[in-house]
Amino acid sequence: MKPNTQQLTELTTQVRRDILRMVHAVSSGHPGGSLGCAEFLVTLYQKLMDRKEEFKMDGKDEDLFFLSNGHISPVFYSVLARSGYFPVSELATFRKINTRLQGHPCTHDKLPGVRMASGSLGQGLSVATGAAQAKKLNNDNHLVYVLMGDGELQEGQNWEAMMYASAKKVDNLIATVDLNGKQIDGPTEDVLNLGSVKAKFEAFDWEVVEVLKGNDIDSIIAGYEEAKAKAGKGKPVCVLLHTEMGNGVDFMMGTHAWHGKAPSDAQLEEALKQNPETSFGDY
Template sequence: MALTAEKVSQLEEITKKMRIDIIETLYKVQTGHPGGSLSAVEIMTTLYFNHMRVDCTTPGCPDRDRFIASKGHCAPVVYTTLACKGYFPEEELGSLRQLGCMLQGHPDMKRIPGVDLSTGSLGLGLSVGVGLASAAKLDKKDYNTYVLLGDGELQEGQNWEAFMAGAKYKLNNLIAIVDYNGVQLDGTVDDVMPLGNLRKKFEAFDWHVIECDGHDLVALDKAFTAAKQEAGMPSVIIAKTIKGKGVSFMEGKNTWHGKAIGKQEYETAIAELGGSI
């Protein structure tokens, strides 16, 4: 069913809140990764608030959909999403990356409700996703497994072994999402290690490929709907995004991959996002 105007409006309000919460959190703790978190806000919002079968009251339910943030450094957007969904109090966000806190710099499945895999080392998430999707098939469960990948992360070779395995076992319950913002820690993806034509690469690996604007909630909704309806192969959504989306001085800048936010920068960012100080 297509998104109604009312639902789109609700999702837009969530994305606005999430961006403000991310900036508020990272300014308070003076550490963390803003760029890749801001680029994935609409992806996470669409997944958790309109597609994934999850319930914060039963985070370990065996029939839930699974989510893996393979680009684990985007923990701020993961934590903000989980807090908005009620997995833990939003006040907990202010303890990000503090000694002994629950919310460390990368997601920890043993400490954080709603986290299905501890991640951080890039290139591993899709392989575990293949395992989870295979387990669902063997157990005759109907849950889907979603894996969020960074485009720079695709430079890691293990991803491509996982793409081969996903196709071999016809894991139509496995959906990968590439946060295709074109920028990584040290520069643009094209400068560091070009990926070439991703659509053709994924098609050559026998995956169902969907391309969309990763900041368009309606387009993302259609993409996830189409991926879930695919009956014969795994799907990958190439979501074209902007690193640092929503904050003008961060957009498209590799320097904001992981950088502390100063007072003036914080005030400018909050104003641009429509928040108040």
């Protein structure tokens, strides 16, 4: 049975605790975007995707997910572990020597759930487009999801993939843009203004769904049900997910400063107070 909103909310709180503790333990990592995407990834893996419990790299007969903005690996690893792909206790090895949980996900350590090496931004949409087209060629009627950052759209390869996906009618592809308006150097509108992302995707002949409350689980569910309803009708689908970087920790919100900075001992203590331990338990 799929979890309800209350259960998803509790798991999201636990995932936030995982993110904060993982990054703090090694004084390294990217908490801001990870916290901002916690609700989305929890909901995707626990509610929205049709996935198998056993991970197989060929991904046949199941929905697939590709993480393009690989620097938000803390939330990805936490959700994978909490979804049963590998032991939750392994989260304690994040960014340590000989760990499978590298700072940016990689495939050579064969960590279950990781389908591509990412972190070199701008590549995930191309990979996901290829995987989605392969499913169509193999008569596999499942969806392929990919998550990208909004700052990542400043990479030109994305636009080639957008053009290709629409031209080839890769309509089993649902691409999500994390629209938090911030990147490592500041607000995206100051670094390199993207203008209307919605208008750009529509100009490339994509269907576009906007989720204005990207940190609200019910809004996420409604938005992706709409996206899934639009899939399979000749056009790829883009979901513009409006999120808050650092969501759930008041002093990390409203700024790009926590893109890639670990909290101090005192900051961790305060952040965890805002996200009390849940029935899932810390690793």
